[in-house]
Amino acid sequence: MGSLRLAGLTKSFGRTEIIKGIDLSVANGEFVVFVGPSGCGKSTLLRMIAGLEDVTTGSVTLDGQDITNVAPAKRGIAMVFQTYALYPHLTVRDNMGLALRQAGVSRAETGAAVDQASTLLDLNPYLDRRPAELSGGQRQRVAIGRAIVRTPKLFLFDEPLSNLDAALRVATRIEIARLHRELGATMIYVTHDQVEAMTLADRIVVMRAGVVEQVGPPMQLYNDPSNTFVAGFIGSPRMNFLKGRALGEQSSIMGVRPEHLSITFSGSAISGSVSHVEALGGETLVYVHTEPHGLLTVRLFGEHHFSVGQAVGLTPDPARVFRFDAEGRRLR
Amino acid sequence: MAARSHPGRALAAHAVLIVYTLIALFPVWIIVINSVKSRRAIFGAPLALPTPATWDPVGYTTVLENGDVIGYFLNSAIVTIVSLAMVLLFGAMAAFALSEYRFRGNTLMGLYLALGIMIPIRLGTVAILQMMVAAGLVNTLTALILVYTAQGLPLAVFILSEFMRNVSDDLKNAGRMDGLSEYAIFFRLVLPLVRPAMATVAVFTMIPIWNDLWFPLILAPSEETKTITLGSQVFIGQFVTNWNAVLAALALAILPVLVLYLIFSRQLIRGITAGAVK
Ligand SMILES: Nc1ncnc2c1ncn2[C@@H]1O[C@H](COP(=O)(O)OP(=O)(O)O)[C@@H](O)[C@H]1O
Ligand SMILES: [Mg+2]
Numbered sequence: 077m078g079s080l081r082l083a084g085l086t087k088s089f090g091r092t093e094i095i096k097g098i099d100l101s102v103a104n105g106e107f108v109v110f111v112g113p114s115g116c117g118k119s120t121l122l123r124m125i126a127g128l129e130d131v132t133t134g135s136v137t138l139d140g141q142d143i144t145n146v147a148p149a150k151r152g153i154a155m156v157f158q159t160y161a162l163y164p165h166l167t168v169r170d171n172m173g174l175a176l177r178q179a180g181v182s183r184a185e186t187g188a189a190v191d192q193a194s195t196l197l198d199l200n201p202y203l204d205r206r207p208a209e210l211s212g213g214q215r216q217r218v219a220i221g222r223a224i225v226r227t228p229k230l231f232l233f234d235e236p237l238s239n240l241d242a243a244l245r246v247a248t249r250i251e252i253a254r255l256h257r258e259l260g261a262t263m264i265y266v267t268h269d270q271v272e273a274m275t276l277a278d279r280i281v282v283m284r285a286g287v288v289e290q291v292g293p294p295m296q297l298y299n300d301p302s303n304t305f306v307a308g309f310i311g312s313p314r315m316n317f318l319k320g321r322a323l324g325e326q327s328s329i330m331g332v333r334p335e336h337l338s339i340t341f342s343g344s345a346i347s348g349s350v351s352h353v354e355a356l357g358g359e360t361l362v363y364v365h366t367e368p369h370g371l372l373t374v375r376l377f378g379e380h381h382f383s384v385g386q387a388v389g390l391t392p393d394p395a396r397v398f399r400f401d402a403e404g405r406r407l408r
Numbered sequence: 409m410a411a412r413s414h415p416g417r418a419l420a421a422h423a424v425l426i427v428y429t430l431i432a433l434f435p436v437w438i439i440v441i442n443s444v445k446s447r448r449a450i451f452g453a454p455l456a457l458p459t460p461a462t463w464d465p466v467g468y469t470t471v472l473e474n475g476d477v478i479g480y481f482l483n484s485a486i487v488t489i490v491s492l493a494m495v496l497l498f499g500a501m502a503a504f505a506l507s508e509y510r511f512r513g514n515t516l517m518g519l520y521l522a523l524g525i526m527i528p529i530r531l532g533t534v535a536i537l538q539m540m541v542a543a544g545l546v547n548t549l550t551a552l553i554l555v556y557t558a559q560g561l562p563l564a565v566f567i568l569s570e571f572m573r574n575v576s577d578d579l580k581n582a583g584r585m586d587g588l589s590e591y592a593i594f595f596r597l598v599l600p601l602v603r604p605a606m607a608t609v610a611v612f613t614m615i616p617i618w619n620d621l622w623f624p625l626i627l628a629p630s631e632e633t634k635t636i637t638l639g640s641q642v643f644i645g646q647f648v649t650n651w652n653a654v655l656a657a658l659a660l661a662i663l664p665v666l667v668l669y670l671i672f673s674r675q676l677i678r679g680i681t682a683g684a685v686k
Contacts, residue, residue: 153585
């Protein structure tokens with residue numbers, strides 16, 4: 077229950093094509109994260125799956141049934157919105173129960189479903205409050221609860237954490253991972269934050285400008301990116317891109333992650349000077365200005381001391397270097 | 409924020425507002441105090457407060473005895489309230505369609521509906537009269553209600569569609585996911601959220617309708633359909649004007665519109681201050 081298939085999905089607003097042909101299968105119980113920069117069409121794609129946006133061409137299939145033209149409420153899909161979108165005039169209880177009541181479920185059954193979801197989310201003390209009387213984190217939990225109550229085949233999340241502060245974001249992220257384990261439901265989660273993508277996903281779908289760049293488990297994208305876009309988007313801090321020709325390489329672009337670059341004082345392939353240091357305690361980020369590669373980031377574990385302007389050499393871990401052609405495609 | 413907390417500026421702002429309020433209220437004040445004075449006192453000292461010597465409610469007794477003032481009031485009330493309800497309902501529905509749905513000619517339709525703001529409806533008086541004669545609606549309140557609905561709609565559509573564009577798409581989409589119909593989304597989610605705008609539109613629509621003399625005079629001058637503004641004119645003669653009665657009628661005419669205004673302005677404030685709307 078809950079396998080989704082997108083086939084040749086496109087979407088145009090007027091003459092601009094926003095989604096440019098997406099094919100994707102999501103297995104039952106899988107947690108898939110759509111990730112990509114703002115404006116690449118993640119929300120539009122999610123709304124098309126939900127039925128809130130007409131599909132220009134292509135089809136959406138859920139559990140083998142074509143739902144391309146089925147009304148949103150009849151698809152067995154629940155959605156959690158970025159802005160929570162709680163009904164301001166209803167109590168938490170009624171917010172969570174509305175969908176079932178609309179579907180004709182009895183008051184008693186709805187009440188039981190709401191109680192179960194509110195227990196799961198620790199919302200019991202707030203059931204009779206209005207959304208205006210809740211904090212941001214509580215509102216987000218109500219929005220999640222409203223989705224759970226419907227026991228949908230598929231959950232959709234559209235950047236659910238982006239309006240929360242950093243601490244709450246981590247807590248809610250863990251909460252969502254726990255819910256996924258406990259409910260075993262299929263979830264599709266949209267974010268522009270690669271940390272959320274890496275930590276939550278079974279599989280990540282990296283999008284750029286309406287097309288899918290690469291699909292795979294987080295570690296596969298990290299260890300085996302198929303182009304410079306994916307390589308640069310997955311992993312934090314961002315991968316360094318060096319000019320291959322200047323290093324006597326065949327490939328025009330060489331990618332090295334900050335954690336695979338070490339600072340050396342003899343026999344270094346690259347030389348430069350320290351331009352900035354960020355000490356985070358557990359790790360130290362050293363920004364080194366080099367010619368002709370520009371600013372490179374080095375990630376060192378533990379505490380290290382460098383002074384700005386200090387001359388240093390850099391050596392990449394040869395086993396961890398990615399080679400790309402001039403168009404950014406991976407050379408294997 | 410810094411500007412607002414500055415005491416000098418706050419004082420200046422209040423001074424300006426108080427002066428404006430005094431200027432705006434002055435004619436109303438003159439009408440009300442003179443309506444209970446004798447004719448001599450009205451002309452002798454128009455700015456003076458009524459004293460026991462100058463006290464004379466003859467204006468009110470004349471008004472209440474003469475003609476069918478209660479009937480005129482009722483006509484005004486029916487016309488104003490029904491027109492207002494129609495303007496709000498149809499204006500809000502049109503605004504929702506324009507702001508929510510993408511369809512061919514959406515922008516053009518919006519411009520067409522807003523055009524009425526710039527063109528005074530009185531320019532069409534002759535055509536309207538011909539239409540009403542043809543439809544057999546002359547000397548009915550229906551004629552007035554239709555004209556006033558048409559008169560109020562452009563501004564209502566314009567203001568309300570601006571506000572409705574600001575209602576969160578996520579909220580409407582959440583409603584759709586939960587199985588609410590488009591009507592339910594309109595009436596249960598969107599309308600409560602634009603209530604302050606509705607109150608504003610109501611006030612701006614209501615006052616010109618209540619005060620209008622032109623269309624009642626042309627479309628419905630019969631004794632049974634006279635509105636209070638038209639009805640009060642009987643006291644203004646070509647040669648003699650019964651000032652007591654005119655002032656009393658005007659003072660009475662202020663009351664209902666004041667009550668409606670108070671109702672809407674309370675709605676307005678409640679809509680702004682409370683996050684919960686129900
Ligand atoms: N209703 C719409 N009409 C026209 N363009 C739209 C509409 N909705 C979204 N877009 C455009 O589609 C693109 C993708 O938007 P969106 O899916 O919200 O991106 P993301 O969620 O990845 O940030 C944006 O360039 C946006 O301007
Ligand atoms: Mg988005």
